Amino acid sequence: MDFSSPYQPFQPTLTCVGQDRFGLNLQIQKPSPSLSETIYAFVEVKTDHPTMYPIVPDGTNILFFSVCSELFGGTQSSILDVPLNEERRPYFGIWFQPGKVRSFFDVDVSEVTNKLINLDFLENSAFLSLQENLYEKSSFKERVAYSEALLLKHVAPRSLPAQLKYALLLIYRESGMTSMTQLASEVGLSTRHMNRQFLLYTGLTSKAFAQTIRMNQYLKRCYQDVGSYLHHGLDLGFFDQSHLLKTIAQHGIYSLSAISQQFMSNFYKPRG
Incomplete structure (x- = not known):
């Protein structure tokens, strides 16, 4: 594998x-x-x-x-x-x-x-x-x-459990667009045990980690192709503009501080 x-x-x-x-x-x-x-x-x-x-x-x-x-x-x-x-x-x-x-x-x-x-x-x-x-x-x-x-x-002898390692790989390959029930089934863990492993190793639940990866990839795609914000959101599984904006707000992308708000707003304005 x-x-x-x-x-x-x-x-x-x-x-x-x-x-x-x-x-x-x-x-x-x-x-x-x-x-x-x-x-x-x-x-x-x-x-x-x-x-x-x-x-x-x-x-x-x-x-x-x-x-x-x-x-x-x-x-x-x-x-x-x-x-x-x-x-x-x-x-x-x-x-x-x-x-x-x-x-x-x-x-x-x-x-x-x-x-x-x-x-x-x-x-x-x-x-x-x-x-x-x-x-x-x-x-x-x-x-x-x-x-x-x-x-x-x-370096310690411990490494990522194989099932967690596989779960991370699947999340990356799907850019975070992953059902947690399907993910747990695919890697052979209960959703509860999978969440415990994610928390211990990544600091986030499996769902929160997948959402973080999805939002990070959304920001990256918007940077690479400025001006197609909603298109990238729909491509990454957001239902509509309201769903996308709600998720952005949850991650504080525009609202954590005046510095971040100004930078992120200017960063994703179409250039040229």
Whole structure:
């Protein structure tokens, strides 16, 4: 059975439009093959002025470092505005694939859904000095190499249960347009047990996770083909414009904060 993931999370802030809007300089690097199933990418941004950094829900998690702090990002169900106040100093992130944090840390991810918390939550002493050691390195490339070496050294023997792994794959392949009853039947779990696994590994119920993937792919399609918003919504299983707008509101895409509201509104205006 092919478990390779076709999912590519979308973050508007990391596009050229987003970088220009928030004055960001971006570096991004895919992990080595030995970490590609657990880490989506390593990311580093610098800002030329204090700004906000809106993160849209995409089902992933991130370890987030600055010269002053280190944080773990729980799975988000609405836009999260992260303040970037250190001008021209690097913010470094280890961007985990959905559900893959437990490959390194024995934690219940549902405990930190919609939160940014201190690294103590991860209960792994090997990572508590990561921030200090990262900023002893002089370049993004060196920080990536150091992070990869540490991750590989401390990867845990636990991996995603095969049935959960298959459920995630089916959700990605269907862009979140998935019946939970059919999904549970397909992977051989009861809906209750499937939900318990989703909560433990992804921080969301199976239905909420699928909806997050669907909304993230909707935002991505709108970016790639500006002006066809309702068409993309209907193509992704939204019944009509009212259903689409209601789901957008549930994820705080336009309403979480003035910063996010203005950015997302301008981001999806037809250009040219």
